[in-house]
Amino acid sequence: MDILHHLLSGFSSLFAWVPLLIILAGVMMGILVGVLPGLSPAMGVALLVPFSYGMSPLNAMILLVALYSAANYGGTITAIAINTPGTPSAIVSTFDGYPLTKQGEPGRALGASVMSSTIGGLTGTLVLVFFSVPLAKAALSFGPPEYFALAIFGLTIISSLSRGNYIKAFIATLIGLLLNTVGMDPFTGYLRFTFGVTELADGFGFIPALIGLFALSEIFLSIERTQTARRIVHKISGKMPSLKEMFRIKRVILQSSALGTLIGVIPGAGATIAAFIAYNEAKRTSKHPEKFGQGALEGVAASGAATSGSVGGALVPLLTLGIPGSAATAVLIGALMLHGLTPGPELFKDKATIVYGIFASLFIAYFFMLFLGILGNQIWIKIISAPKALLHPSILAIAVIGSYAVGNSMFDVWSCLGFGVLGWLLRRYDFPTAPVILGLILGFLAETNFRRALLMGDGTIFFTRPVSLAMIILAIVSLFWPIISEFLKKNHTHLDNKIPK
Amino acid sequence: MFSRVSYILLFLIAASTLAANYPDKPITFIVHSKPGSAIDITTRRLTQIASKYTDATLLVENKTGASGIVAMREVLSKKADGYTVLAVTKSFISTVLMTKSGIHMDDFYFLACLVIDPEVLITNRKAPVRTLEQIIRDAKEKQGKQKWLGPLVGGVDHLMALKTWEQLGIRGEWIPFEGGSDALAALMGRHGTVYVGNPVDVKGRPDLMIAAVSAERRLPDFPRNPTFLEKGFGLKHEVLWRGYALKQGTDPRAVSYLTDLIYKVSRDSSWLQFVRATSAQPVFLAHEAFSEMVQKDQLDALKYLRLAGILADTTRIHGANSTRNGFISLIVFLLLLLTLYLFKREWFSADFIIPLFLIILSFFLYGMTIDFPSGKLSKTAGPAAMPRLWIYGLIIFNVWLLIKNISLKNRPRKEDSVNKLQAVGLAGLMFAYIIVIQYLGYYISTFLFLTGGSYLLDYRKTWLILLNSVGFTVLSYFIFYKILQVPLPTGLWG
Numbered sequence: 001m002d003i004l005h006h007l008l009s010g011f012s013s014l015f016a017w018v019p020l021l022i023i024l025a026g027v028m029m030g031i032l033v034g035v036l037p038g039l040s041p042a043m044g045v046a047l048l049v050p051f052s053y054g055m056s057p058l059n060a061m062i063l064l065v066a067l068y069s070a071a072n073y074g075g076t077i078t079a080i081a082i083n084t085p086g087t088p089s090a091i092v093s094t095f096d097g098y099p100l101t102k103q104g105e106p107g108r109a110l111g112a113s114v115m116s117s118t119i120g121g122l123t124g125t126l127v128l129v130f131f132s133v134p135l136a137k138a139a140l141s142f143g144p145p146e147y148f149a150l151a152i153f154g155l156t157i158i159s160s161l162s163r164g165n166y167i168k169a170f171i172a173t174l175i176g177l178l179l180n181t182v183g184m185d186p187f188t189g190y191l192r193f194t195f196g197v198t199e200l201a202d203g204f205g206f207i208p209a210l211i212g213l214f215a216l217s218e219i220f221l222s223i224e225r226t227q228t229a230r231r232i233v234h235k236i237s238g239k240m241p242s243l244k245e246m247f248r249i250k251r252v253i254l255q256s257s258a259l260g261t262l263i264g265v266i267p268g269a270g271a272t273i274a275a276f277i278a279y280n281e282a283k284r285t286s287k288h289p290e291k292f293g294q295g296a297l298e299g300v301a302a303s304g305a306a307t308s309g310s311v312g313g314a315l316v317p318l319l320t321l322g323i324p325g326s327a328a329t330a331v332l333i334g335a336l337m338l339h340g341l342t343p344g345p346e347l348f349k350d351k352a353t354i355v356y357g358i359f360a361s362l363f364i365a366y367f368f369m370l371f372l373g374i375l376g377n378q379i380w381i382k383i384i385s386a387p388k389a390l391l392h393p394s395i396l397a398i399a400v401i402g403s404y405a406v407g408n409s410m411f412d413v414w415s416c417l418g419f420g421v422l423g424w425l426l427r428r429y430d431f432p433t434a435p436v437i438l439g440l441i442l443g444f445l446a447e448t449n450f451r452r453a454l455l456m457g458d459g460t461i462f463f464t465r466p467v468s469l470a471m472i473i474l475a476i477v478s479l480f481w482p483i484i485s486e487f488l489k490k491n492h493t494h495l496d497n498k499i500p501k
Numbered sequence: 502m503f504s505r506v507s508y509i510l511l512f513l514i515a516a517s518t519l520a521a522n523y524p525d526k527p528i529t530f531i532v533h534s535k536p537g538s539a540i541d542i543t544t545r546r547l548t549q550i551a552s553k554y555t556d557a558t559l560l561v562e563n564k565t566g567a568s569g570i571v572a573m574r575e576v577l578s579k580k581a582d583g584y585t586v587l588a589v590t591k592s593f594i595s596t597v598l599m600t601k602s603g604i605h606m607d608d609f610y611f612l613a614c615l616v617i618d619p620e621v622l623i624t625n626r627k628a629p630v631r632t633l634e635q636i637i638r639d640a641k642e643k644q645g646k647q648k649w650l651g652p653l654v655g656g657v658d659h660l661m662a663l664k665t666w667e668q669l670g671i672r673g674e675w676i677p678f679e680g681g682s683d684a685l686a687a688l689m690g691r692h693g694t695v696y697v698g699n700p701v702d703v704k705g706r707p708d709l710m711i712a713a714v715s716a717e718r719r720l721p722d723f724p725r726n727p728t729f730l731e732k733g734f735g736l737k738h739e740v741l742w743r744g745y746a747l748k749q750g751t752d753p754r755a756v757s758y759l760t761d762l763i764y765k766v767s768r769d770s771s772w773l774q775f776v777r778a779t780s781a782q783p784v785f786l787a788h789e790a791f792s793e794m795v796q797k798d799q800l801d802a803l804k805y806l807r808l809a810g811i812l813a814d815t816t817r818i819h820g821a822n823s824t825r826n827g828f829i830s831l832i833v834f835l836l837l838l839l840t841l842y843l844f845k846r847e848w849f850s851a852d853f854i855i856p857l858f859l860i861i862l863s864f865f866l867y868g869m870t871i872d873f874p875s876g877k878l879s880k881t882a883g884p885a886a887m888p889r890l891w892i893y894g895l896i897i898f899n900v901w902l903l904i905k906n907i908s909l910k911n912r913p914r915k916e917d918s919v920n921k922l923q924a925v926g927l928a929g930l931m932f933a934y935i936i937v938i939q940y941l942g943y944y945i946s947t948f949l950f951l952t953g954g955s956y957l958l959d960y961r962k963t964w965l966i967l968l969n970s971v972g973f974t975v976l977s978y979f980i981f982y983k984i985l986q987v988p989l990p991t992g993l994w995g
Contacts, residue, residue, distance in 0.1 A: 032980075036980070036985075039985065042535070042536070043536065045536075046535070046536025046541075047536070047985055047986065049536070049542075049545070050545055050549070053549065139686075140686060140689050140690035141690055142690065143687060143690060143692035144676075144687075144692065167898055167901055167902050167905065168902070170894070170898045171859065171895065171898045171899060171902065174891050174894045174895045174898065175859075175895070177887075177891045177894075178866070178888060178891040178892065178895065181887060181888040181891065184567070184568070184600075185873075185884035186653070186654075186677065186679065187654055187677055187884065188654060188811070188874060188883070188884050189599045189600070189653075189654055189655050189811065190873060190874055190884045191600070192869075192870075192873065192884055192888065193866065193869060193888075195823075198566075198567055198570055198571065198574065198602060199566060199567070199571065201566065201567035201568075201570065201600065202565075202566050202567055219927070220924045220927065220928055221924070223920055223923050223924040223927060223958070224918050224919070224920050224921050224923070224924035225918060225919065225920070226919070226920065267682075267683065267686050268679075268683060317686070321686070321689060321706065322682075322685075322704075322705050322706055323682050323685060323686045323689070324682055327535070330535075330538075330680075330682070331535075331536055333682075334538070334539075334541070334542045337542070337778070337779065338542060338546070338775075340778055342704045342705030343705050344704075344705025344706050344707065345705075345707055346705055346707065347705060386969075387960060387965075388958070389954075389955045389958035389959065389960030390955055390960065390965065390966065390969045392927070392954065392958060393927070393950065393951045393953075393954025393955055393958070394951060394969065394973055396927070396931050396950075396954065397934075397947055397950060397951055397973060397977075398977075400931070400934065400935065400938075400947075401943070401947075401977055401981055401987075401989070404987070404989070404990070405981060405985070405987045407563070407564070407565050407566060407571075408562065408563070408564060408987065408988055409564075409566070409571070410935070410938070410939065410990070413935050413938075414935060417928075417931060417932065417935060420928070421928060424924075424928075428851075428918075429851045429852075429855055443887075443891075446887075447887040448679065450882065450887070451882045451886070451887075452676055452677070452678070454882050455648075455674055455676050456648060456674075456676060456692070456693075
């Protein structure tokens, strides 16, 4: 009851022109940051921090949080429209969103994305408001062995990304994992595979790799494979998915929202892993998994719901423990400190108005996001209806400025082009590119936590801790799921045949 | 037209050097870490307060990478004219010593140190081991297996731990994390015993406590937490510092202007309030005192990095080795291709060439991992362990793919590549675009690229092409440069 009371007073402190306008501005900036590849939610928040100096602590925080909550959604827009994930977590939206766009139905994909993102975001916020304390405690039990097990579990998703060609998917993953080891060894400071290039000391930038592997490779490949004369897109429809259609996939949306939120709580896991796992589970529990990757609305919804759900999740350890669960929350913690707010249990006691004001602002921000998202979809559809000969060079130019903006460095631009050519070659010969990204994301998590766990104990540490053991078992089940499900299906039909009709 | 522009530019450059009215253009503060980090926030706050005392525009630019090497290189690549200031922290010493980048601390002129943050040992209030005495007893019982958590190996906090172990006569296991907050989370989850950090780390975290402070007397914010000195250990001057530096050889006028400006900030009440809010100490150490501290810390770091076996006295040089191996691998690959072409023409396709290439690349990379150190720190799994595991995987799966392709009778037909030339052309144009940006700057080259790109894709509606190119360039100017303040490359015009 206490919480509800606080929450209501939080809402009442926001119902004035200034806070509402601030939230609206934050959401708009968030969508913009999300849409622009190269600008991550973290950078967006960081860019707004100086603007927030002069504001009251509550206004400053609702601005930053509104931006953060909308940025993850914004990334899915370009992922769906032009196969360019605007934020890392939006990669998963390209799997089914972009095929839908190519089939002339970007309206359905974009609509499903904004609606499921809103539901995911609201779920995450509800969990944040009501369960943050027990969840934060649970997140702390994640030590190095558990993170390693999580990474291994994440890697097993390749078996569902492979679309039939396991060997090539594994090779692609291993390329990603190996590329990930380029740079300074986090434990000894030794430079691995850098060939004397200073910029490689931190390894390949993740965002340039992302833009290259997805956006660039798609453009090169689609130009290569279509006749100039035939390069007229079939009619693009701006039609949104009907509410009935959305209701039909409610289970996937709710399941992905919950998964996204829970994974978001674990510091260091983040929105990207959340989206991958939610997508995998959506596919695994779907009645027609073969449609995933060909433009399944469930796939788009799973990704959108999980990425937005993870926002609320990531705020859990931030506000209750002062531990940032993602790059963006790391900046938020700095901003909180700047305004004299130290996150932690005391913040809930001493500054309850601010904490619950932030919570309330999240609810409002998601409604603004839904509204702006639906409105904005028509603009995106106009943009992608432009002739490909204008669109393709423009996307390449965005890739250049986007990768430059990551670290103000031309090296990132070069590596973006390099990854673009790599992705083009891989896809040309039927190697999927998503596993490369999965390897790049999870390689670091796997390696550092594996070695850290070994420093803490011996090899048995992975199997003697319950959470770690459970996740390793899950990983094995997930890896062999296609085989298991086949077996189950066979048994099932076997049984069906036995039943006399 | 262009020559006139360049004449004007030349004139402007000449005029600006003649005027020598420092500062007559924006002063950029280079920060080595991401936006939102401690040094970034400190610097942004500094420039904000400093703008009260100067008319010059002060900018903050993040040049992240290689633990500060990228930022240092950026400052050293600029003219020593005082328009590029480097935000420095103690961690730069470890970076400079550990990476063989050719950069030295002496390359910088240390302007002033503004913040001093004492090093502290932090423990979990709910754990059985909390106080300094308990840490010492527990460490002796565990015989070097006590877990100490913190960021990066060789960093400021690790050096503090090494020093503490020496002073306390104990040994521990340093478990490095990606950043301080990850290590703090691990301490809260009781995955380790001691965290090495600064007082700010316990703020708002009631589960954590400071076991010992490295300072002459107890900290005003933490009157109940003892110093090492009280417990009979001499660790009293271990601090993390933050300050500002210029490239060595900067014009004395700029030096005195900036020193004066920073001094004014250091006396500003809102600055003092800001620093104290992070439980650190606001100070003003001018050039001499600052340089002396840097010198002392560098000698210290050298000693402990050697002691821990992080810095070896002799380094093996293996650059030549990998170049030679690279050549050999390339020749082997080409020979294999030739053999295929001559004797097994039907296998001369991507189905065989790609796996072959990846296998030979894997062997070459494996050769490189032989040189990776196994060091005292790495114990069971060194820097080579994971890369090797992935390399084994690559070899196994590629061999599998080869065998599968050999046994495959009917290869699936590839999708047509009807427009290969256009696609390669566009990729080439992008290549040229990225090169040209560095000379013509972002705007002109982007306009040229977009126009050329559309033309290359057989689009002939000139007006639409021009509209798109101009529109894109103008829009990116507003969004990226004006709103998001990305310093776009200006090429030769800058």
